[in-house]
Each structure stands twice: as C-alpha cells, then as structure tokens.
Amino acid sequence: MSHPKRLAILVGGGPAPGINSVISAATIRANLEGVEVLGIRDGFEWIMQGDIGHVQVLEIDEVSRIHFRGGSYIGISRANPTRDPQHLENVVISLLRLNVSMLVTIGGDDTAYSAMRVEEKAGGRIRVVHVPKTIDNDLDLPPPVDTFGFQTARHLGVDIVKNLMVDAKTTSRWYFVIAMGRKAGHLALGIGKAAGATLTLIPEEFTGEKVSLKTLVDTLVGAYIKRLSYGRRDGVAVLAEGLVFSLAPEDLAQLEEIERDAHGNLRLAEVNLGELLKAQVQKRLQGFGIKSTIVAKNIGYELRCADPIPFDMEYTRDLGYCAAKVLLSGGNALMVSMQGGHFVPVPFAQMLDSATGKARLRLVDIHSTRYAIARRYMIRLRRDDFEDPHELAKFAATVGLSLQQFRLEFEGLIAAEPPPLILEPEPHPSPAGSGCPD
Structure with a gap:
C-alpha cells in the first residue's frame, strides 16, 4: 500500500x-x-x-x-x-x-x-x-x-535610531550603530536614510577594492569634525556590519581567531566593529585635542524576531x-x-552566479538616484568642501590645523566619492492639439 x-x-x-x-x-x-x-x-x-x-x-x-x-x-x-x-x-x-x-x-x-x-x-x-x-x-x-522581513526590520530599526538621535542631541554624544547586512548595505542604508542619520557607511562604497581601517576611521572623524564646526557635538552614524569584509587583509589579520559559522562566514557578532571603530576614532580625535563621547550600539537581534x-x-x-x-x-x-x-x-x-557557483547577490546600487540623494543629506567631508576655502578654513580651525595640513589629513577621502547627481527634466509635451490636423 x-x-x-x-x-x-x-x-x-x-x-x-x-x-x-x-x-x-x-x-x-x-x-x-x-x-x-x-x-x-x-x-x-x-x-x-x-x-x-x-x-x-x-x-x-x-x-x-x-x-x-x-x-x-x-x-x-x-x-x-x-x-x-x-x-x-x-x-x-x-x-x-x-x-x-x-x-x-x-x-x-x-x-x-x-x-x-x-x-x-x-x-x-x-x-x-x-x-x-x-x-x-x-x-x-x-x-x-x-x-x-526587510521592511519590518527597517521600520523597527528607524524607531531605535530615532530614539538614539534624541539621546545623542540631549547628551552631546555620538552613536555608532551597527546594522545587520553581512554582504550588502540595504538595511543600514534603509534605516539611515529614512531616519536622517548623520551618515551611513555601507560596503558597496568600496566595491571592487579593499578599504583600510584608517579610511573608515577618517571618514567618521571627518564627519565628527564637520559636525563640530557647525556647533554640534552629537551625531549618529549607521554602519553595515559587512564593512568588516571590505577591510584590507592586514586589518582583518587581527580577526583570524574569530569563530566561523557552518557556511564559513565570520561570526560577525564576535567582531565588535562598533567598539573597534569607536576606539580608533576617539584616539584620532584625541590627536587633535578633541575629547569625544561615543557609544557603539549593535542592532539586529532586536529586529529579526519582531512581529x-x-x-x-x-x-x-x-x-x-x-x-x-x-x-x-x-x-x-x-x-x-x-x-x-x-x-x-x-x-x-x-x-546562480557563474563566478561563485552560489546564489547571486543583490547589492546597493551606488550609482542610483536613491543612493545619490542619501549621500547629499549625509554630514561627511565632500569634494565641494575642499573647493570652498571658507568651509575648509572652518574645519581646519576646529582641529587646530592649517588648510594645507587639513588637506593632507583628509583630502584622500574624496577620491571614491560618486559623481554629483544631475537630474535632467523630461521635455515638456507639446500643447494639446498643436500640429494635429483639424
């Protein structure tokens, strides 16, 4: 039977x-x-x-x-x-x-x-x-x-970041918020852009190349200095956890002992990216005589099993x-x-991705209008900052450097900046009836 x-x-x-x-x-x-x-x-x-x-x-x-x-x-x-x-x-x-x-x-x-x-x-x-x-x-x-699950996770992530933004302003501190995203920055960008976080860093910014830990640190330090020059000692940076995998091999060497899961991925919960960046950023700021309060906060487990x-x-x-x-x-x-x-x-x-033999991945399109708008609203050092001597002088004075010294310290950050967003209006249609036979 x-x-x-x-x-x-x-x-x-x-x-x-x-x-x-x-x-x-x-x-x-x-x-x-x-x-x-x-x-x-x-x-x-x-x-x-x-x-x-x-x-x-x-x-x-x-x-x-x-x-x-x-x-x-x-x-x-x-x-x-x-x-x-x-x-x-x-x-x-x-x-x-x-x-x-x-x-x-x-x-x-x-x-x-x-x-x-x-x-x-x-x-x-x-x-x-x-x-x-x-x-x-x-x-x-x-x-x-x-x-x-993405939209629910983003929804709750924005709620958390919104509260952290109020706390940051109230207490004059920065938060480094690490969002889940082992290979792509969709969640970090979705949360950061919707909440209006100070800046968001995702691995796609560095697609095709490894990034030094110093570049990540200097990006955050540059944002801190720019914000401080406007009289604000607070900020919230949203960082995709997958930035760990964009780090140069010499920077990852210290993580070799980290446990891996059954798929061979680093157990990212064991790689405390937030604390690593917090310590490095504070050290860099101290070099400029700036005392900072930074809190590293991981969000992810709070989002995964939400209703x-x-x-x-x-x-x-x-x-x-x-x-x-x-x-x-x-x-x-x-x-x-x-x-x-x-x-x-x-x-x-x-x-299937023919190159890897694994399931094909979808990454954030950093050439899209959506991402370009996100970048425009971020507080971070930009190409036009280095073209404006008044802005540059303000940033340099904030850290007690000359304009030339400030350029030497931070101008390298703009090399990978996407081109400026240009929106071409659609041509207007001809008035109704024009050119048509009676």
Missing part, C-alpha cells in the same frame, strides 16, 4: 519577520487540497544527520493565527548540508523516509543554494520551491522587490500560498516572488 505524499517546510539561516506567515499560508493551502504538511524542525540540522525524529505535523487549527508573530514556529538553524556530500545525501534520504515529495525552503542566499543542491540531488524524487527571506534584502530579485508589520504580513502570506500552490501544481526548482502584485517564478538556474 502506497503512503500519501507529504509537503514539508524547512527554515534556514537567521530569523526574519514573516516566517510564520509563510508557514501558515503554505500549510493552509496544502491542507485544503488534502495534502499533509510536515514542519522540519531546526532547518537542516537534524535531517542532514539522518535524524527524522525532529518533525511535527502542521494543521490549520494550530497555524491559522501564527502569522501575527515573529520568530519561527518550527525553529531555524544555519546548518549547511552542502559542505559534505553525505549530509546532502542524508537530507534526501530523510525526506524520502518521511514520504515527502514536496519541499518548501525558507531562507536567504545560503539556504537558497542548499535548496538548489537538494533538488539536484533528489533527481526528481522531491520537488523543491524556495521562499526568499532575509532582512539583509540581498537576494537577486528585481530592484523594487524586497525580500520578506511583522502589515506589509510583511500580507507579502509573506502571498509567498506561502504561492509556494504551496506551485508545488501542488507540479512546479519545481524555482524561487517564489511577487512582483507588482503578480506571482513570478524565478528558476533556480537563473539564481
């Missing part, structure tokens, strides 16, 4: 608001079509060891209201089955032992890659659909399409529905996306 086939749901990577909405919607859709749903607990952690004891049957009654809450109803982990062929084999065998013929994976770029490899290894025995989740917003979707805002609640319910529906309709080897209110499947083959 053949057993009924099942649909399984698995969550990998780090938490993001909206996971439970995907689980709920997918379960409801499958159950209503007579398909049993299994929740695979803790990502790939157990099934890649051949352990099928950590699963639970999901039914409509227990999941119909979990979409309001953050976290993951079936747990999560960063366990990576692609590093060991036996682990990948164990995943496929474990799912087949559980009579699973359809798998929904929920996760970021690493989980997407694992989903691709599982589908490939299953050889048609298990159909796999991936739902893109990451507050980093760095999966390769079209520019207007966010990964789920989703309505945008992400609706968005993720749509994604969960589509994931289940496309599997039940015979779909396979694709990522689910919603674009302009329409379901758009993204085949796994299109997600």
Whole structure:
C-alpha cells in the first residue's frame, strides 16, 4: 500500500519577520487540497544527520493565527548540508523516509543554494520551491522587490535610531550603530536614510577594492569634525556590519581567531566593529585635542524576531500560498516572488552566479538616484568642501590645523566619492492639439 505524499517546510539561516506567515499560508493551502504538511524542525540540522525524529505535523487549527508573530514556529538553524556530500545525501534520504515529495525552503542566499543542491540531488524524487527571506534584502530579485522581513526590520530599526538621535542631541554624544547586512548595505542604508542619520557607511562604497581601517576611521572623524564646526557635538552614524569584509587583509589579520559559522562566514557578532571603530576614532580625535563621547550600539537581534508589520504580513502570506500552490501544481526548482502584485517564478538556474557557483547577490546600487540623494543629506567631508576655502578654513580651525595640513589629513577621502547627481527634466509635451490636423 502506497503512503500519501507529504509537503514539508524547512527554515534556514537567521530569523526574519514573516516566517510564520509563510508557514501558515503554505500549510493552509496544502491542507485544503488534502495534502499533509510536515514542519522540519531546526532547518537542516537534524535531517542532514539522518535524524527524522525532529518533525511535527502542521494543521490549520494550530497555524491559522501564527502569522501575527515573529520568530519561527518550527525553529531555524544555519546548518549547511552542502559542505559534505553525505549530509546532502542524508537530507534526501530523510525526506524520502518521511514520504515527502514536496519541499518548501525558507531562507536567504545560503539556504537558497542548499535548496538548489537538494533538488539536484533528489533527481526528481522531491520537488523543491524556495521562499526568499532575509532582512539583509540581498537576494537577486528585481530592484523594487524586497525580500520578506526587510521592511519590518527597517521600520523597527528607524524607531531605535530615532530614539538614539534624541539621546545623542540631549547628551552631546555620538552613536555608532551597527546594522545587520553581512554582504550588502540595504538595511543600514534603509534605516539611515529614512531616519536622517548623520551618515551611513555601507560596503558597496568600496566595491571592487579593499578599504583600510584608517579610511573608515577618517571618514567618521571627518564627519565628527564637520559636525563640530557647525556647533554640534552629537551625531549618529549607521554602519553595515559587512564593512568588516571590505577591510584590507592586514586589518582583518587581527580577526583570524574569530569563530566561523557552518557556511564559513565570520561570526560577525564576535567582531565588535562598533567598539573597534569607536576606539580608533576617539584616539584620532584625541590627536587633535578633541575629547569625544561615543557609544557603539549593535542592532539586529532586536529586529529579526519582531512581529511583522502589515506589509510583511500580507507579502509573506502571498509567498506561502504561492509556494504551496506551485508545488501542488507540479512546479519545481524555482524561487517564489511577487512582483507588482503578480506571482513570478524565478528558476533556480537563473539564481546562480557563474563566478561563485552560489546564489547571486543583490547589492546597493551606488550609482542610483536613491543612493545619490542619501549621500547629499549625509554630514561627511565632500569634494565641494575642499573647493570652498571658507568651509575648509572652518574645519581646519576646529582641529587646530592649517588648510594645507587639513588637506593632507583628509583630502584622500574624496577620491571614491560618486559623481554629483544631475537630474535632467523630461521635455515638456507639446500643447494639446498643436500640429494635429483639424
């Protein structure tokens, strides 16, 4: 007697608001079509060891209201089955032992890659659909399409930064706020720009090259001096945690002992970028006779398991529905996306970066109008500052340097500054009726 086939749901990577909405919607859709749903607990952690004891049957009654809450109803982990062929084999065998013929994976770029490899290894025995989740917003979707959880994380991040900005002004101090974003600066820029932070630094500024720790420090010191010359001793800088990976090898050497996760990534929580920059900036300012109060603040864990805002609640319910529906309709080897209110499947083959063999990443476009506007509102040393002798004299006087000395110390920062933003107006249409026959 053949057993009924099942649909399984698995969550990998780090938490993001909206996971439970995907689980709920997918379960409801499958159950209503007579398909049993299994929740695979803790990502790939157990099934890649051949352990099928950590699963639970999901039914409509227990999941119909979990979409309001953050976290993951079936747990999560960063366990990576692609590093060991036996682990990948164990995943496929474990799912087949559980009579699973359809798998929904929920996760970021690493989980997407694992989903691709599982589908490939299953050889048609298990159909796999991936739902893109990451507050980093760095999966390769079209520019207007966010990964789920990003908007909730940004929303709450702005609230935190808004309060820190008031505290900074009240107490005459600076905050260095480290935002999550291992490979891309979407979250840091999204928070910093919306909140009106003093400046935001993201790894994309240094794309294609390694940056010295001194450059990061001087950028922050330059912003501090510029702000101080305007009579303000306070500020908030938002920094993407992925700046660690932009640092030159000699600067990263001191981080070699830091623990790495299952995907080989530095455990960024162990790399205290904020404290590192705080100490270096204060030391540099002391050299100019300036005493500063700087507080390093990491935000990220406060955002990842937050209850989703309505945008992400609706968005993720749509994604969960589509994931289940496309599997039940015979779909396979694709990522689910919603674009302009329409379901758009993204085949796994299109997600691979031929250079890395991994899932393709989406970075902040530093040549976009959006980024150019963000830069214009930041308080940081700019090319036009060095072209204005009055401004330059004010900055130099703030730190007791001559104009020439100030140039020597800081003018190198503007080398990588993007070109100025030029907005060309659209040509006006001809007046109605002109040039038309009677």
